[in-house]
Amino acid sequence: MTQPTATAPQQTEETATGSDVCAAPPPGHPRPDGQDRYTISEVAAFTGLTAHTLRWYERIGLMDHIDRSHTGQRRYTNRDLDWLDLVGKLRLTGMPVADMVRYAQLVREGDTTYAERRELLEATRRDVVARIAELRDTLAVLDRKIGFYTDADRSRTAEGTG
């Protein structure tokens, strides 16, 4: 029975409130929770992104407008961090930022866009599968070449030492 943080059943995903995060497995953020209001530099530390990049994400619509403190500073929530997790994942699939922005827009538009979101994710999924296959192929080539060099090295050593 692993229910680490989940007080409610895990139905928090893609609710009508707009954010589209994967709450299912508890992510590993250092997240105090309760009053989750991280500064931009904290988020930068968590994610490895720079504060510049975080603001840029917001500007281009890749993130919803972030809550502000009474002095106008950004205060990120756990939800925002989860979204950044997803963005990070999508980013390393090679998905263009423009497509991620598109997805973010769909999420903002509410739950009438499920079908389109699914299509987008499935297209991405196909890309990822293809990518993995390519990489495996490359891995085979690398192994062949590394094997060649290793063999060459061994015979060279054998010559040298008798």
Added chain:
Amino acid sequence: MTQPTATAPQQTEETATGSDVCAAPPPGHPRPDGQDRYTISEVAAFTGLTAHTLRWYERIGLMDHIDRSHTGQRRYTNRDLDWLDLVGKLRLTGMPVADMVRYAQLVREGDTTYAERRELLEATRRDVVARIAELRDTLAVLDRKIGFYTDADRSRTAEGTG
């Protein structure tokens, strides 16, 4: 007896002549062979690269200087195509062009650079393995989200149709 071009046993790899191709499995190029002297546009068609990119590769040292016809036009060999195959593979691992140039330099420097070449390839190999793991991780996230949308879709349909 399939001995397409190989008169000598397959020891053509990384010989002292400089080029570093994988001759082991006969690649699938439309390669007439014999007098393999492809024009730049043929190579562009084979590889999917543009002629511009092929010249650029040569300029930056990612390819050895290509043979020329008596009028100064480039004439690519099977060996060049094999090299381009490898470059293509490395490219889609995300390896920076600068590193590929480094590898090409090592190849040009002769067979005293085997150790360094192997290190470079092994570092690349590690990157690729890590990359595959990341992509698999991402795939799991995508599957989870796609599953969510599919379920939502199904229950919505069930509501609609009774």
Added chain:
DNA sequence: CGCTTGCTTCGAGTGCGCTCCAAGGCCATA
């Protein structure tokens, strides 16, 4: 109060990997 720290904004700059352009050469066919 003065100082530091960290935040705000907009807009310009950077690095990578191409991508394209302009001007011209060579050669085959009409």
Added chain:
DNA sequence: TATGGCCTTGGAGCGCACTCGAAGCAAGCG
């Protein structure tokens, strides 16, 4: 001879994803 097509070169330009700079505000602390 003229026209068209494919090739050559060096260098400029482009799109993406950041990345940084400048100017200024607000809070906290001695």
